[in-house]
Amino acid sequence: MRPGRQLAVLGLIFVVLYLLVFFSGGASGGWKDRLEPRLGLDLIGGTRLTLEATNSLDGKPPTRDNLEEARQIIESRVNAYGVAEAEVVTEGDRNIVISLPGENRDLTDVGSAAELRFRKVLKATDGSGATAAPAPAPTATPQPSGSATPQPSGSAAAQPSGSAAPKASASPAAGGQGGGAPAPSANPTPVASPSAPAATPSASAAPVPQGIEEQRKAVEQKVGAAAWAAASGLQAPADLTADPSLAEKLKPFGTLTPQEVAVLAPEMQFNVPTISCAQLDKRPAASIKDPKQQAVACEGGAAKYLLDVAKVEGTDVKDASAQLDQTSSWVVSLKFTGDGQNKWTELTRESFQNKGNGCDQSALGQGGNCRVAVVLDNNIVSSPEIQGVLTGDSQITGSFTSKDANDLASQLRYGALPVTFVPQEQQNVTATLGDSHLRAGLLAMGIGLALVIVYSFFYYRLLGSVIFLSLILSALLVFGALVFLGRQIGFTLTLAGIAGMIVSLGVAADSFVIYFERLKDEIREGRSPRSAVPRAWIRARRTIISANAITLMSAVVLYIVSVGVVKGFAFALGLATVLDLVVVFLFRHPIMTMFARTRAFLSPRVSGLGRALPARSAEPATTRNPRAKEA
Structure with a gap:
């Protein structure tokens, strides 16, 4: 294969994505401002409006079906503002409560009957x-005007x-x-x-x-x-x-x-x-x-x-x-x-x-x-x-x-x-609690990422650098996508979304383990490290795709059937899973092919294949390949 082509495609994706981040419609302010994702109600606060329902002038309460239908229509109107993660819930038998990220939002019109x-x-x-x-x-x-279609x-x-x-x-x-x-x-x-x-x-x-x-x-x-x-x-x-x-x-x-x-x-x-x-x-x-x-x-x-x-x-x-x-x-x-x-x-x-x-x-x-x-x-x-x-x-x-x-x-x-x-009531909601939760969520993500990297370098050594670089690239892709989608479709990052990205770290780590362990198996079976890399990729690729597909389907189903912030969790998990697959195909396999051509990759102490390579070298030359021995 020619790994340079895949890496060039990945580089082009990064260039296009961050050009959109910095220069697409809606990007304004300084460079730092253009890199800020749209944050949700629990992170930056927002506006909350309570609507009291009445079915007619006689003051009778609405039916449950009518109230739910009204809630769905109001939710569609709010989402049409270009803001996701809005919370529209019923409260009791008369009230609908709307919570929208961003303070001082005028929500009075969303409750108008529009008859x-x-x-x-x-x-x-x-x-x-x-x-x-x-x-x-x-x-x-x-x-x-002489128009053919009068209006x-x-x-x-x-x-x-x-x-x-x-x-x-x-x-x-x-x-x-x-x-x-x-x-x-x-x-x-x-x-x-x-x-x-x-x-x-x-x-x-x-x-x-x-x-x-x-x-x-x-x-x-x-x-x-x-x-x-x-x-x-x-x-x-x-x-x-x-x-x-x-x-x-x-x-x-x-x-x-x-x-x-x-x-x-x-x-x-x-x-x-x-x-x-x-x-x-x-x-x-x-x-x-x-x-x-x-x-x-x-x-x-x-x-x-x-x-x-x-x-x-x-x-x-x-x-x-x-x-x-x-x-x-x-x-x-x-x-x-x-x-x-x-x-x-x-x-x-x-x-x-x-x-x-x-x-x-x-x-x-x-x-x-x-x-x-x-x-x-x-x-x-x-x-x-x-x-x-x-x-x-x-x-x-x-x-x-x-x-x-x-x-x-x-x-x-x-x-x-x-x-x-x-x-009935419109008020601004502060994000004091959200700030502490945001710091805790980012800290948890940092600790989890650090533990994965430390374990990777300890167990896989040179291969651990592949894991480290892959996670960094995935994080940059996810971040750029969040900023761009926040402007284009109104996606907002909430604590639930951060939790979805933390879970995606485990999914990404699984794909590394599958590939590297398959690589060791190929070497133990008698193949050289250079020839084992493409062979291990062919065998591990299907398993990696299947595992990520299951996670992606779970995220899609959860997004469809859920409401509120759970949608944000499902969307972030699905997005991170898709971008992880992009990194797997356009970075992880090409970089492994390039590493296989280096001397360091053949060193048991450096490559992380120590248990596989010595076992192979200790065997007699006539018995290294079981198939050759049988022949």
């Missing part, structure tokens, strides 16, 4: 809580002007048939005008859960019978300037908490002008969870919308990704499922044609078409005007940063949570 709904905007009115309730008449100036985009941000009438402003880039956000109009049209159609029956006509009904009765008692009767009789947003006595009656609704507002019927939330967007925006999670009921939500903090039932949901989305559009703004691109695409096309056709005049004049865009609100949980992300029947994918636009767009895409990609959560 995506596409709802047609039926009506719009002032949501500032003012005494008058004129409705903004949104307009827009679309800029057609709706746009965002409306309603802002109150000097008068009581809020104005909406936006500057979207609409597709060829796509959307355009509403813009201000000089002549707002009051929703309470006689020509305004009455609200479509919705949630109030649907059966109300007993828990919600009890809370509504409590709200009725709080605001008083007169205020409740006045609110129940409204068929459209009231103009309180025309009836000061009505303004006084409805005033108690402005004192309700967001939790109390959430249990009211959608028509009451929309028609009562003293219920403001400040109250609606702070409603508990899952306040508008039911897709089969109409809902009320705000956009921009001042424009209050009555929304139709959800005809396209998050489950109709096949994939979501964060992208930069033509204006270098971050958007979330959506790909629908086959059935979801049909629903989306039908919704855009219905909105574009305004079938049955379902959209009030206040909800129409400049082109006279309905708008479709993209509703995430309780919030409206955007409400573009539909300017054509869309048969392709879509986009969610808004004032997104890169992080916001990627977080939203991750939430939509992994699906909505079956349970709603309220963040």
Whole structure:
């Protein structure tokens, strides 16, 4: 064989690996900083967040299956941050505890339900809580792009002007048939005008859960019978300037908490002008969870919308990704499922044609078409005007940063949570205990490595240098791989991972013993040391591969079936085992072939083959080879 080739390949692997360590994406700072692996929660501390789950507004605890499903989705969202070794565990029958390496991490978004709904905007009115309730008449100036595949985009941000009438402003880039956000109009049209159609029956006509009904009765008692009767009789947003006595009656609704507002019927939330967007925006999670009921939500903090039932949901989305559009703004691109695409096309056709005049004049865009609100949980992300029947994918636009767009895409990609959560406690976790454990783990690894090396030199002498150099090379490969994988896939080194690498020392030592003892057997059988080296390699190679394959399979199985830090142990053990095989084939056998050509290798005192070589030399020349004697 030509050992120089194998050694050259190994050298090339080292050069490529450490070039990636020092110069790949994510490498920054000084040389020392670039050599630092990503450490886990138990070594550097991190952030811990407790989420309390509730299945609905009635406060009932979630089922065990729903809680476990939510835990798995949250774990996927956390791992999508590019950080491994995150701990996501259930605690009791309501709580999920998230622990993530790195202090001051913002984990509040991972517990959001991410219930995506596409709802047609039926009506719009002032949501500032003012005494008058004129409705903004949104307009827009679309800029057609001539694109063959139109995509709706746009965002409306309603802002109150000097008068009581809020104005909406936006500057979207609409597709060829796509959307355009509403813009201000000089002549707002009051929703309470006689020509305004009455609200479509919705949630109030649907059966109300007993828990919600009890809370509504409590709200009725709080605001008083007169205020409740006045609110129940409204068929459209009231103009309180025309009836000061009505303004006084409805005033108690402005004192309700967001939790109390959430249990009211959608028509009451929309028609009562003293219920403001400040109250609606702070409603508990899952306040508008039911897709089969109409809902009320705000956009921009001042424009209050009555929304139709959800005809396209998050489950109709096949994939979501964060992208930069033509204006270098971050958007979330959506790909629908086959059935979801049909629903989306039908919704855009219905909105574009305004079938049955379902959209009030206040909800129409400049082109006279309905708008479709993209509703995430309780919030409206955007409400573009539909300017054509869309048969392709879509986009969610808004004032997104890169992080916001990627977080939203991750939430939509992994699906909505079956349970709603309220963040209870977020705190930083120190690594005081981890520091002492790290020192103890590194000390144990150093002692184990030292004992292996001392024993190797004592028992194998010159061959012990092969063991020493092999372990050093394996350690450098493992370290470089840990640093690189930490940046690329978020692998973090924990105490369990260090334990896996310590165990791998024993696996590596076994392969040395198998090879060297096989070499001694070959020499005892009558072969010269130089010819015994390749022969021993052929016979030991299969055993070494089998032993490492068993260890590797054990690590893979453990990684698949385990959770938490045990995955780190399995990953580190498997990685060290694979790299040990690389060193065996590209260093240990070639270097042994080179040693076999030296005089020192033939010396019993130097080579470590003392018991084999003297036994061979003491025999008569005619009997050194048993096969020759028999012949």
